[in-house]
Amino acid sequence: MNDMLSNILLGLSVAASPEGLMYCTLGVFVGMVVGVLPGLGALAAISILYPITFHVAPQFALIMLAGIYYGTSYGGKTTAILLNVPGTTDAAVVCLDGHPMAKQGRAGVALFMSTLAAFKGAAIGIVIVMLFSPVIASAALSFGSPEYFALMAMGLLATTAMSDSGPSKSIAMVLLGIVIGLAGTDVNSGVERFTFGLTSLQDGVSMVVIAMGLFGVAEIVFSFANTRAVVQNISMRSMLPTRDDLRRSIAPMLRGTAIGAFFGALPGTGSTVSTFISYGAERKVSKTPERFGKGAIEGVVGPEAAANSADMTAFIPTLTLGVPGSTSMALILSLLVMHGMTPGPRLITDHADLVWGLIMSFWIGNILLCVFNIPMIGVWVRLLRIPSPYLYPLILMFICIGTYSVRMHLGDVWMVIVASLFGVAARLANFPAGPLLLGYVLGPMMEEHFRRTLLLSRGDLSAFFQGPICLTIYTAVILLFGFKLFRLSPLGRRMFPKRILDESL
C-alpha cells in the first residue's frame, strides 16, 4: 500500500508539473479536435503529432500521445451524436441511439450523459491499470525469449483475427510489416538488408514515414470531403438529464465499464469491439429492447463507458509486457524504443517516473476532457461548422514539416509520398494498414527473440513451444482464430454483435 502511495506521488510529480500539465492539455485538446473531425481517427492524430515527440522529453511525449489517444474517443462521440457521423470508429455505436436523441432535441442530454459515462468508464479503467500493472509486470519478469516470441506472435495474430479484412490479407500485411521493420543495417551482423544500396535506408525505414503515409496522408485523401455541416446549438441548460435518465444509466455504465476493461486489456480487441459487445448486452438485458435505435440512453452510456475503460486498460499489456494490443498502442510503444528504452516488464521499475507519470496523467486528462465536453461544448459545435477543406491542407502541412523535422532528411518527405501511395492502394484493395504497422514495430524485437531462442536451445525448434506460458499463449491464439472462423460461419454471423449494428442501421 505504501508502494502504491509513493508511486502515485511520483506519478503526480511528473504529471502535475507545469510541463506535464501543458503536454497533457495539448494532447487531449488535439485528441478532441481530431476526434470531432469526421474521418480522422486516433491513429492519424498520433501519427501527425508523432514527430513533435522527438523534440520533447520522453515522459511528456508519452503523456501527450496518450492524451491524443483517449481524447479522440471523447471527441468522436460528439460528432456521432450531433451529425450521425462517427468521428472515430469507436463512436459508430453511439450514433445508433445518440443521434435519435439529438433529433428529439435531447442532444444536450446525450452529450452530458455520454461524457459522464466516458469519465466513469475511464476512472475505473485507470484504477485497474494502477492495481494490475505492477503485478503483471513482476510476474512477467521470469519470461524468457520463447515466451516473448509467443506473446508477440499472439499480439500480431490477435489483431489479424479481429481485423475486418480477410485473414489472408491481414496476415500478409503483418509479414510485410515485419520485413519493412527489419530493413536497414542488421544489428547483429552489420549486414545491410533490403536497402537496395540507398543511403537513406541504411538506418531503416523511419517509423514516422510509415505512420504518416499509411495513416496521416491516406486518411486525408479519403476524408477530404467538401461538406458543410448543419449543427444545432447546445446550451448548458439543455444538457441537464432528467432523474429517469440518470436512473436508467447507472447499470449500463457499470456493465459497459466491465466489458471495456476486459476487452481493452486483451490484444487485438480493444475499444471498438467492446462498444459493439456492450450495445448488444444492453439490448439483451433491456426489458424494452424496442426502444433501442430510437434514442435509448442505455445504448449511449453503456458503449461510451466501455470504449473509455478499454482505452485505459489497453495500456496494461503495452506498459507491463511491451506487447501492444492495437496499432495505436504500437505507436506509443515505438515512442519508448525511439527514446532508447526497452519495453517490457522492467519498464515499470526502471522508468517508474515515466510509467506512473503517464498513469497519473490519465486522471488529469480525463478531468480536462470533462471540462472540454460540458462547459466548452460550444467550441466543438463551432469547429464542426468549419468546412473540412480549410482544415485538411493545414494538417497536410503539419505532416510535411513533421516528417522532415525528425531527421532533417528530405528523403523522408519523398518516402512519405511512396508510403501514402502504398497506403491508398492498400486501402482500395481492402488490405488493412494496422497489422502492417504492428508488424513493423514488433518485427525487430521478434527477430531478436527468434535468434536468441534458437541460440539457447542449440537449434531445437521445439523450444518455442516449451513451458506452460508458451503453451497457454499458443492455445489462446488458436482459440482466437477459432473465434474468427466461427464468426465467419453462418451461426457466428448471427451471434456476433456486429450484426446488431447492421440490423439497427
Place this chain on the structure above:
Amino acid sequence: MKATHHKTDLLSGASILAVGLAISAYCMANLERGTLVEPGPGGFPLVLGLLLVLNGAISLTLTLIGGRRRAPADDAPAQGLNLRVLGLVVVSIAAFGLALESFGLFPACFVSVLIASFVAKDMGAAKRLIAATGAGLLAVVIFSMLLSVPVDIVTWPMEAFK
C-alpha cells in the same frame, strides 16, 4: 458482381505471392541464411518471405477452386478514391519537399497549403492566399520558435540563385 470479386481475390492472392517470392529471392541472393543454431541476417526474413508465399498460394488456390464462400467482412465496399484529391495531395507534399531547401520553411508551407486548398473548388483566391499565409506563419511559430527545429525560415533569394 461475383465476377469482379473473383478477379480482385485473384489479384490480391497473386500480389501476396509475388511479394513473398520477391522477398525470399532477395534473401537467398543477398543474405546469409546461417544455421538453425545461429540464424544469419537472412534467416528470419527468409522465413517471413516463405510464409508470404504460402499465404499467397493458399488464398490463390482457394479462389481458383472457388469452393470457398466469401467472408462477409470482405464484402465491405472499398472507399471511393477521388483521383483529383490524391493528385493534389501528392503534388502538395512534393512542392513542400522541393521548396524547403531552396526557399525555406515559410515559402514551402505557403506553397503546399495553397496547392492543397484547391481541393475545395469554391474557395476564393483571396481566401486561399490568406489560408496559406496563416498556415505558413503558424508553422514558423510552432516549429521554428516553440520547438526550435533548425530550419531556415526564408532562404530565398540568396540560396536559390547560388
